[in-house]
Amino acid sequence: MRQLSEGAEAKVFETEIFGVKSVVKSRQPKAYRIKEIDEELRRTRTKKEAKAMLRAKEAGVEVPGLLALGKFSIYMERLSGKLLKDTKSKVSYAKIGVMLAKMHAANVVHGDFTPANIIIDGEKAYVIDFGLAEIGESVENKALDMLLMKRSVSQKQYKELASTYAKTYSDSKPVFARLADIERRGRYQIRSLA
Ligand SMILES: Nc1ncnc2c1ncn2[C@@H]1O[C@H](COP(=O)(O)OP(=O)(O)O)[C@@H](O)[C@H]1O
Ligand SMILES: [Mg+2]
8 A cells, every 4th residue: 555644643555445546544553652552542533534524524515525435444435636734726815715614514523624634636626634623612613613724825815715614604703713813822832723
């Protein structure tokens, strides 16, 4: 299997299932953890990631099709196209605002909503990497999804995105209020948001 990427928790490989091009995202063991705890963490996190992905799909968000679920690995449709962070093609940020709105309306908080976790294929945009996703109503976490994307795109792009988010998600007001609040307080000056 050809390895596509290695993240902090998982490796992603290219593979085939019944002749269909697929990828498998596999959570790797951590030698510094006690084996039983390590396995339990990887198992629950794998399940949580797959659940969040399915819930986003149910909410009408484009995600890779789930093909199979292993104890520590998720087999999914291999998307062609490029990461939003690597593409020069004109991307509709309006569409990305709609995707985030649909996720939040279904109480899926992505947890790492950046241009590194969106794949653009022609006119289509897909959300990937639900590894840090949470199911929940937390306004703070929803605001953090928005903040992370805001810090990663231009002002114009953010405006487009925020405008469709507001139109699509009927409960967006508290999220924007919390976002403004977080920015005022200057909290979350952590490296991933810098
Ligand atoms: N369904 C997919 N189709 C094509 N490439 C993918 C797919 N899922 C992941 N990748 C590739 O693997 C990389 C890492 O996957 P990701 O889920 O973001 O893991 P990590 O948690 O390590 O960031 C992505 O940046 C992308 O290049
Ligand atoms: Mg990622």
